[in-house]
Amino acid sequence: MISNITKTELIILHLLIKGWAVLKKNKFLTSEQSQRYELDGFVFPIKVMEIEEANNYGRKLHSYWKDPSQFIKGNKLQKIHLFTLWMSEIIRHKKILDAVEDVLGPNILCWTTTLFVKKPKDPGFVSWHQDGEYWGLNSHNVVTAWLALSPATSKNGCMKMMPGSHKWPEIRHIDTFDDNNLLSRGQVIDCNIEEEKSVKIQMKPGQISLHHVNIAHCSAPNTTNQLRMGIAIRYICPTVKQIKHKKDSATLVRGVDTEGNFELEPTPKSNYSPSALKLHERVTNKS
Numbered sequence: 001m002i003s004n005i006t007k008t009e010l011i012i013l014h015l016l017i018k019g020w021a022v023l024k025k026n027k028f029l030t031s032e033q034s035q036r037y038e039l040d041g042f043v044f045p046i047k048v049m050e051i052e053e054a055n056n057y058g059r060k061l062h063s064y065w066k067d068p069s070q071f072i073k074g075n076k077l078q079k080i081h082l083f084t085l086w087m088s089e090i091i092r093h094k095k096i097l098d099a100v101e102d103v104l105g106p107n108i109l110c111w112t113t114t115l116f117v118k119k120p121k122d123p124g125f126v127s128w129h130q131d132g133e134y135w136g137l138n139s140h141n142v143v144t145a146w147l148a149l150s151p152a153t154s155k156n157g158c159m160k161m162m163p164g165s166h167k168w169p170e171i172r173h174i175d176t177f178d179d180n181n182l183l184s185r186g187q188v189i190d191c192n193i194e195e196e197k198s199v200k201i202q203m204k205p206g207q208i209s210l211h212h213v214n215i216a217h218c219s220a221p222n223t224t225n226q227l228r229m230g231i232a233i234r235y236i237c238p239t240v241k242q243i244k245h246k247k248d249s250a251t252l253v254r255g256v257d258t259e260g261n262f263e264l265e266p267t268p269k270s271n272y273s274p275s276a277l278k279l280h281e282r283v284t285n286k287s
């Protein structure tokens with residue numbers, strides 16, 4: 001009888017059911033990877049592309065970065081999936097979305113994308129911070145897929161993450177506006193970080209890391225003679241709301257938008273079309 005089951009037995013049964021459910025629903029991540037994400041707040045490396053495919057996208061990113069007609073800074077680092085076909089393909093990549101679905105569920109919006117390109121011997125860095133502190137999203141149903149399109153190593157400024165920091169209480173951040181800080185306001189977490197406990201997120205081209213919106217992370221400058229190329233893709237559930245800005249937009253990449261909390265962005269039909277560039281300028285200008 002159920003009344004004869006002890007509290008310990010109920011806990012074990014709950015854990016078994018939970019573990020079975022993870023195994024049953026997962027499309028891409030292993031049960032161990034899912035558990036690692038829940039425990040640490042991040043998981044890596046997750047292979048989503050063969051090297052040839054990753055190198056092809058790397059060449060496209062490099063061409064965009066070197067295009068003399070573009071000023072690749074500010075808004076041109078954000079949401080370029082709105083006006084380039086290759087980035088539009090990346091945010092809809094089946095294996096990336098399968099991995100994200102294992103975290104967020106079947107209905108997925110791409111809220112934004114950000115290019116993180118570090119020039120050779122460049123002093124650019126990213127300070128210790130938590131994304132959720134300043135994005136203005138009201139929920140933790142947010143995950144970043146960080147895609148390496150060149151090797152990410154300790155020498156060229158790979159990310160470092162603090163395991164378990166996604167469970168920390170809210171911590172104040174300080175805006176530094178450091179010219180070498182790749183963050184928009186040079187924001188830095190206002191607490192002592194035990195660097196020796198951090199994990200270096202070293203990856204090969206075609207691999208991603210998944211990290212929680214509140215994980216504390218940073219990256220150092222690129223000390224090598226090669227360009228380091230990475231893309232951060234921010235995915236959310238439709239239930240997430242923007243509470244900092246009056247208007248916000250996102251791209252539906254899988255499933256259905258059940259809530260209508262974001263203006264849905266169209267898929268570009270060509271590269272750099274005037275209408276797509278106009279849309280990009282509007283939705284990235286939130287001032």
